[in-house]
Amino acid sequence: MAKYLDSVPLSGITLIRDLMYSVKDPFRLDQGDLSFDAPDSVKAAMTKAIADNRSHYLQTNGLPQLRELIAAKLRERNGTPVESAEEILVTNGGMHGIYAVMQALLEPGDEVVVPDPEWPPTVGHVLAAHGVPVACPLHESLDWRYDLDEFERLITPRTKALYINTPNNPTGGLLTRPDLERIAAIARERDLWIFSDEAYEDMVYDGAAHISMASLPGMYERTIPIYTYSKSYAMTGLRLGYVAVKDATIRERAKKVIAYTTANVASVVQYGGIGALQGSRDCIDGFVKELDARRSLFYQGLAELGGIFTGQPPKAAFYAFVKIDPAWKSSPEYRQAGKALPGHGDSISWRMAEHLITHGRIGNVPGADFGEHGEGHIRFCFARDRKELAGALDSMKALFGVRV
Secondary structure, X not given: OOHHHHHOOOOHHHHXXXXXXXXXXXXXXXXXXXXXXXXXXXXXXXXXXXXXXXOOOOOOOOOHHHHHHHHHXXXXXXXXXXXXXXXXXXXXXXXXXXXXXXXHHOOOOOEEEEEEOOOOHHHHHHXXXXXXXXXXXXXXXXXXXXXXXXXXXXXXXXXXXXXXXXOOOOOOOOOOHHHHHHHHHHHHHHOOEEEEEOOOOOOEOOOOOOOOHHHOOOOHHHEEEEEEOOOXXXXXXXXXXXXXXXXXXXXXXXXXXXXXXXXXXXXXXXXXXXXXXXXXXXXXXXXXXXXXXXXXXXXXXXXXXXXXXXXXXXXXXXXXXXXXXXXXXXXXXXXXXXXXXXXXXXXXXXXXXXXXXXXXXXXXXXXXXXXXXXXXXXXXXXXXXXXXXXXXXXHHHHHOOOOO
């Protein structure tokens, strides 16, 4: 029996999702899913693929045309010096990409420095590869970035890799060029690999810029960038992602993982990926413009709640990761919570999450699910449509006794 899997936790997001299905007329601010539809270029390409009977096995590492387009995108938009489409592996979403490359790189006992707060499956993937996650705090006072002296102190002789997630889920924090240059210097000096999770690469605001670690001089050789179509193209349910791996040995191992977990990513979905990259990027620009407006709407609504939730709008991604007023711990609502989502002790994050869901129909994810340094916070997704966001805010006002 694979008892090691008993130590690999299921994300609390799964528990929340299950609970939300029991809620009538919910506000689904728990899921990191956009309300937008996939672009017409994606739908047309998939429709044509079905009509053309593209329903058979494909190359394990992905359609050649798709890999060529991805390689060109990485060179032109991310600045990553990909030399050949052979370096690209198409995966069943970004999560599958993370799983494949961690299985390919990590040996039992290898340490991986991961952000905290961080998307919960990251730690699960490290553990599933028999690695050891080492949490490094992201500091709200630094715009949810690292104290890089603290970061470096966590590296030991057992450290194999650094996991960076910029833009970050759940905080929306964005590492700067000096941050990345310092991390790159550490990786070169200590001979470390870097996993670079760039799922939210296009969702940046206020003139900020996303920089890919692999674009820095000499860093692609030791960096494995991981991407998904889910966010940029609103394709969350279609499951399409990709990784770029320059090292041939690691790439061949990752290819084996793909072969033994999915054989190949669904053919029709891959044709949709071709349609996305051949189509205009106007859809992405439109998504980001609307997300920026929703961000403003949601934070304005939070500000009207009397301080129960506080925090600055994120520079990137599409989440409000906000601090819960510690005074709420003295409320009768806090003491009554803990029944629908038991087993989390006196965590204010989990109790607030339950209170919002069971009494306000408001989906959310407790900050503690993202790591120790997420406790005391809550995550809302503001990528839902304006009507749903407004409904959730009205429900919060009623829940916390704010006059609407």
